[in-house]
Amino acid sequence: MSSRLSGYLFLGSLVLSCLLPLSATSVQAAIVTGCVFHDANGNGQREPTESGIEGVIVSDGVDSVLTGSDGSYVLPNTDPEWSHFVFVVSPTGYKCVGKFYRRVQSDVKESSADFALAPAPESVDPDFSFAHTADLHVTSGLLDDLKVIEGFKPAFTIATGDLVDSRTGYPRHVEVMRRISAPLYNAHGNHDLPVAD
Ligand SMILES: [Ca+2]
Helix, strand or coil, X not given: CHHHHHHHHHHXXXXXXXXXXXXXXXXXXXXXXEEEEECCCCCCCCCCCCCECCCCEEECCXXXXXXXXXXEEEEEEECCCCCCEEEEECCCCEEEECCXXXXXXXXXXXXXXXXXXXXXXXXXXXXXXXXXXXXXCCCCCHHHHHHHHHHCCCCCEEEECCCCCCHHHHHHHHHHHCCCCCCEEEECCHHHCHHHC
């Protein structure tokens, strides 16, 4: 699971980085530090009894590092011109509590980003699967495609645009995609933006 989920997380970061360019006043590289911890009570905050998790990948999309034995990590040379986000790659057996990414601040030399992970037994299942769709455009064949997706019972579905042909198609998109029982995560494409009108 972890390799597929890692690919998904990297893709998400790449899409976000491309869609949210920094201003021309972007500055020099900075150091980003933080910790990945076992969020036992799932509140997104680290209590004194909650330990760090070793060997978790944290990346700024350019460089990747592993957390140490105490769950800490250091990304020493994050350039906000290239790396708009720092993100964690959830290892097998865990899922993120809250956001799996943090925006890189362009106006500071040092910043911190902690990530909370909670147990996710479903990700240990050797039959774990998720569905990835793209260029849906809410076409007539979509309903048949959704039946296929439902058939193998994915843990979640990610739709990486274009969701619709124009913004007027959103009501239909919402109506159809509600038929998916697993969680659905959407990322927009150019047809989903106002410029497509
Ligand atoms: Ca906690």
